[in-house]
Amino acid sequence: QKEVEQDPGPLSVPEGAIVSLNCTYSNSAFQYFMWYRQYSRKGPELLMYTYSSGNKEDGRFTAQVDKSSKYISLFIRDSQPSDSATYLCAMSARTGNQFYFGTGTSLTVIP
C-alpha cells in the first residue's frame, strides 16, 4: 500500500465550478499536510500548509484535514481557467526530513 494515494484524474470542470481534490494516507504519524499546484514544465508551488486536523482558508482555496479518516481535501471555489494545473498533496510526520507526495491530479477548467 502506498503511503499517499491520490486520484490522477484528469478532472475537467466548467469555469465557476467548485472543485474538490482529495488524498488518502495510511501513516497515522503524519501531522503536516500540504497542497501544491504545478503548471506544465514548472516546479510545484506551495498553495496550502496545515498542521493536524481542521480547515484552513486562503482566498478561493480551502484545505481540510480529517485525521480520523486519514483523508485530506482541497476545495477551489469559483474555479478559473488559470487554475488548470496538476495538484499534488504532500504530508510529513513530526520527526524526520521526508515528505510523502501524491502522484497529482490533473485539473482543467474550461472557459
Next chain:
Amino acid sequence: SQTIHQWPATLVQPVGSPLSLECTVEGTSNPNLYWYRQAAGRGLQLLFYSVGIGQISSEVPQNLSASRPQDRQFILSSKKLLLSDSGFYLCAWSGLVNQPQHFGDGTRLSIL
C-alpha cells in the same frame, strides 16, 4: 524573501556522458536541500537530501550522486548517464524540520 534557482532548464545529453545540475538558494541560511525526480503519473521520487554542508543522505541507490559544497548550493551529478536517467529533476529547500518544501522550476533531462 527566499528564492531558489535551478539550471539549466533543459538539457540533452548522450548516453555515457557526465552530468552536473546545480541548485542554489538565496535569502536563508542552513536550509534543508532536496533532489527529486518526477516521472509522469508516478509522483515525486526523493533522490537525495542534505541537512548541512557535506551531509548527504541517499534514498535510492542509482547512477547519481549529490554534493553540497556550500551552505546554499546543492549539486546533482553522474559520471556516466544511462537512458533511464531521463526525467524531470527538481531541487527543493525547506527551513526547520517539517516546514514545507519550496521547489525550483526543474531541469528536463533527455538522454539520447
